[in-house]
Amino acid sequence: MTIQFNNESFRDDYSFYNSERAIKRFPFPFHEDSYMYSVNMEQHRGGPVDSVYEMRFDVDEHYVSEMRDRAMVLADDPLRCQSLPHMTLAGWDLLELIMVSKSEDYPDLFELHRDGNKWRWINKPLGIDHSFTFLDEATLPCGPMEYITRQAQGDFAVLDQRDDNLWMDAGMVTTQADWSLDFDIGMNFFEWHAPVPLAHEKGIFVRALKFLMNIQQGAPARRLNWTMTVNPLLDTSPENYHKWGIQKTELTPQNIGAKQHLRVELQTFFRLPRSNALVFPIRCYLCSFQDLMGVPKWGRRLHRVIRDLPEELATYKGFIDNRPMMLDYLKDFDDGLPTSPGIWPELDTEPPLTR
Amino acid sequence: MSTFAFPPSIKSRPVYGTLEPQAGAAHMFIVDGEGANAVLDLAQRAPSMMQLAHIVYITRGTDFAAALKALNPAQFYQGPTYGAALPRIRRSLADAKMGLQVYLAGTEGLMGQAMNEAVIAGIPHTAIQTEHRGATARRMQCVHCKGITEDVETDPFVCSHCGLNLFVRDHYSRRIAAFQGVCIDAEDPGNVPVQKGIYE
Structure with a gap:
């Protein structure tokens, strides 16, 4: 498989776009016509061919441009990547996991040659050919976590496990849904989730923590999460909220189809072998409303989910003010027909929109 | 006595208790303003622990120095601001031996910053006692x-x-x-x- 990498931006002129292929493989996050928090975990053991679930770390047409955007964010604010001193070994674990996975899953794009601790890493899309000594920081231009996550799409939270809890002790966070690594680093699982409404009361975090602490090597897990973003802006950080927040007010009935994006996080969880840390990649996929509406099942379902979402969740996810305009747009794509279960587009079997 | 009942909140928000005497090889109190009253209250219940006590008192416009000194702590320090007291706090924590008990009382800002210093010195945050007194700023x-x-x-x-x-x-x-x-x-x-x- 050869990937054509887009040359696109996630800021300023927002030239980001999804190809036909990218739309079809978009991880639509709603498996039914309504949404509420749940511990929606499953094994991350592949999935349908060419889906975002197929490989351990999905590489898609946005890879090169996303890595360019990450470098720009880090140049503006180096605090987006931090690792507490005891987390360096976990950084090497992560580097190994990503290099091994990508070179096995995408042999035409990535190569890893190992002779003991003498490693050579070739990243063809980014033009990197680097020989280094595994576990010797002096042979890398920066720490191991930063080095490899400058070459991997999605944010990465690296969690230490101790005292029957998980601790956010390292991370690379430049494509986040409005949370600050710099503020949250060092917090435990309940503390960094503290601002999330409803889920604590439902016992979600107690159960999720229990599940995550028991993840074993070689048996990763995954779930989807979602929110809404106006414009394909990857860096919706609290740090820059005073700059991008205003964009939420720029939606009009005319531009909403192109500007309003469903933002989906493919969250995966891998146990790391030497450190016993847990790495939590949070991969962001964006798709405009108008592209989503090309899939009849998704059009019907998105309208129903957004319409029926509890107010607290619409507020927490930051689109309560825009919800009426969204529903006005989405209702034209909901003809009331039933939808099939599951997240997949089912383009061959789902009936076209009847008007 | 000025105590304030903070409303219930989210899980990252600290909660404070009432200082309780602990068995310990040494006792370090870091307090500001009306936090001094928490030490005075504790000393009434367990006067003997003061022989092993180091009191760092940041005045914040209060005058509890005479009352605190009258407890006869092993060490006493009065400072005008947290910033002024910080080098002494760091040195004392760096010199601390196993068995030190840390007690913080006063404003949230003082307790938070002093707790951070104690954690950096290797004391788990769950082993540090806190009691809110005075301003809610x-x-x-x-x-x-x-x-x-x-x-x-x-x-x-x-x-x-x-x-x-x-x-x-x-x-x-x-x-x-x-x-x-x-x-x-x-x-x-x-x-x-x-x-x-x-x-x-």
Whole structure:
């Protein structure tokens, strides 16, 4: 498989776009016509061919441009990547996991040659050919976590496990849904989730923590999460909220189809072998409303989910003010027909929109 | 006695107790303002522990020095501000031996910053006692410019560094020893609600 990498931006002129292929493989996050928090975990053991679930770390047409955007964010604010001193070994674990996975899953794009601790890493899309000594920081231009996550799409939270809890002790966070690594680093699982409404009361975090602490090597897990973003802006950080927040007010009935994006996080969880840390990649996929509406099942379902979402969740996810305009747009794509279960587009079997 | 019942909040927000005497090889008290009263109350219940006590007292406009000294602590320090006391606190924690008990009392800002120093020195945060006394003002970090504004009493407030209008969140970072302030008028510049007390 050869990937054509887009040359696109996630800021300023927002030239980001999804190809036909990218739309079809978009991880639509709603498996039914309504949404509420749940511990929606499953094994991350592949999935349908060419889906975002197929490989351990999905590489898609946005890879090169996303890595360019990450470098720009880090140049503006180096605090987006931090690792507490005891987390360096976990950084090497992560580097190994990503290099091994990508070179096995995408042999035409990535190569890893190992002779003991003498490693050579070739990243063809980014033009990197680097020989280094595994576990010797002096042979890398920066720490191991930063080095490899400058070459991997999605944010990465690296969690230490101790005292029957998980601790956010390292991370690379430049494509986040409005949370600050710099503020949250060092917090435990309940503390960094503290601002999330409803889920604590439902016992979600107690159960999720229990599940995550028991993840074993070689048996990763995954779930989807979602929110809404106006414009394909990857860096919706609290740090820059005073700059991008205003964009939420720029939606009009005319531009909403192109500007309003469903933002989906493919969250995966891998146990790391030497450190016993847990790495939590949070991969962001964006798709405009108008592209989503090309899939009849998704059009019907998105309208129903957004319409029926509890107010607290619409507020927490930051689109309560825009919800009426969204529903006005989405209702034209909901003809009331039933939808099939599951997240997949089912383009061959789902009936076209009847008007 | 000025104690304040903080309303129930989210899980990152610290909760404070009442100082209890612990068995220990040494006792370090770091208090500001009316936090001195928490030490005086504790000493009434367990006067003998004062022989092993080091009291760091930051006045914050109060005058409890004579009363604290009368407890006959092993070491006593009175300082004008937390910043002035910090080198001494760090040195004392660096010199600490196994068995030291740490007690913090006073404002949230003082307790948060001193706890951070104790944690850096290797004491688990769960092993440190705290008791809130005195002002309910908060130490706030601006999430945008990262500047800290001390003793914030109103919501919203103006960041003392970058000048943005920030609302006061309950989300709290032990490492920064501050609550988070976030721009309140980003989506409607200039539309800033009237300031009110944080707990009004």
